[in-house]
Amino acid sequence: MKIIRSPEEMQQEALLLRGNGRTIGLVPTMGYLHEGHLSLIRLARERANAVVVSIFVNPTQFAPNEDLTRYPRDFVRDEALCQSQGADMVFYPTATDMYLPDHSVYVVEESLTSGLCGASRPTHFRGVATVVAKLFNLALPQVAVFGEKDAQQLRVIKRMVRDLNFPVSIVPGPIVREPDGLAMSSRNVFLSTEERAQALCLRRALDRAEELFRQGERKTAELLRNMQEVMAQCPAARIDYIECVDDESLKPVTEIGKPCLIAMAVFVGKTRLIDNTVLRAP
Numbered sequence: 042m043k044i045i046r047s048p049e050e051m052q053q054e055a056l057l058l059r060g061n062g063r064t065i066g067l068v069p070t071m072g073y074l075h076e077g078h079l080s081l082i083r084l085a086r087e088r089a090n091a092v093v094v095s096i097f098v099n100p101t102q103f104a105p106n107e108d109l110t111r112y113p114r115d116f117v118r119d120e121a122l123c124q125s126q127g128a129d130m131v132f133y134p135t136a137t138d139m140y141l142p143d144h145s146v147y148v149v150e151e152s153l154t155s156g157l158c159g160a161s162r163p164t165h166f167r168g169v170a171t172v173v174a175k176l177f178n179l180a181l182p183q184v185a186v187f188g189e190k191d192a193q194q195l196r197v198i199k200r201m202v203r204d205l206n207f208p209v210s211i212v213p214g215p216i217v218r219e220p221d222g223l224a225m226s227s228r229n230v231f232l233s234t235e236e237r238a239q240a241l242c243l244r245r246a247l248d249r250a251e252e253l254f255r256q257g258e259r260k261t262a263e264l265l266r267n268m269q270e271v272m273a274q275c276p277a278a279r280i281d282y283i284e285c286v287d288d289e290s291l292k293p294v295t296e297i298g299k300p301c302l303i304a305m306a307v308f309v310g311k312t313r314l315i316d317n318t319v320l321r322a323p
């Protein structure tokens with residue numbers, strides 16, 4: 042497995058692979074890998090015969106008050122995990138190589154990013170779309186895998202690929218959960234024992250909404266009221282947002298007809314966690 046640090050070298054290696062007829066599968070990550078990421082690497086391996094994992098804590102997707110410097114990092118462990126999953130290359134650039142001091146071009150999605158995480162983190166998706174566009178231009182993948190936990194991110198990337206004609210097929214990877222239901226996230230490491238226990242309220246609130254939906258409830262106000270009731274049982278949890286939105290447009294819905302994304306972001310202590318589910322009428 043090759044470790045590549047320079048963006049130019051990444052592009053050269055990708056061109057060589059393409060020249061040799063290989064299909065490149067990219068798994069973009071910010072490192073501190075967990076089973077969720079490893080499942081994405083396995084998905085990439087099923088669809089491509091050269092797998093590149095990028096590990097880059099992208100500064101442009103963090104606002105000044107967010108946890109960029111605190112974000113967990115452990116490259117030695119990540120490298121071993123990538124190797125164990127049969128990745129062919131790890132792209133591990135520095136921020137100064139990825140962003141020159143006078144970097145001035147960004148990718149901005151102007152519709153899907155207005156609500157949900159985009160409302161509470163107004164510059165976040167500009168950073169995500171920009172770095173993913175750069176990674177696509179450097180690793181030249183035909184296939185790229187993104188986790189469904191970041192539901193809005195996945196939809197923004199798909200829209201970017203569609204609207205800017207990137208020749209990349211986007212493969213979604215299902216959310217991977219701890220045995221007790223907590224969605225895996227690199228940020229879970231920040232949770233104290235007490236907070237870890239209270240973080241289960243996200244999954245419980247989604248379970249309640251799914252159950253009501255199965256029983257025939259279609260009014261989103263009722264689903265949201267019930268979810269808030271569940272969340273109220275966890276005093277360490279502060280809701281950033283819980284919303285029911287159309288799965289395609291990400292605009293709020295009041296009555297569920299078409300597939301509906303219930304997305305939530307919750308601070309448990311200082312740690313911001315996200316989770317979601319998609320409700321589809323049978």
Ligand code: PAF
Pocket residue numbers: 069070071097099102169172173191194
């Ligand atoms: O989902 C993430 O880890 C990041 O947002 C991504 C896609 C690697 C871009 O930095």
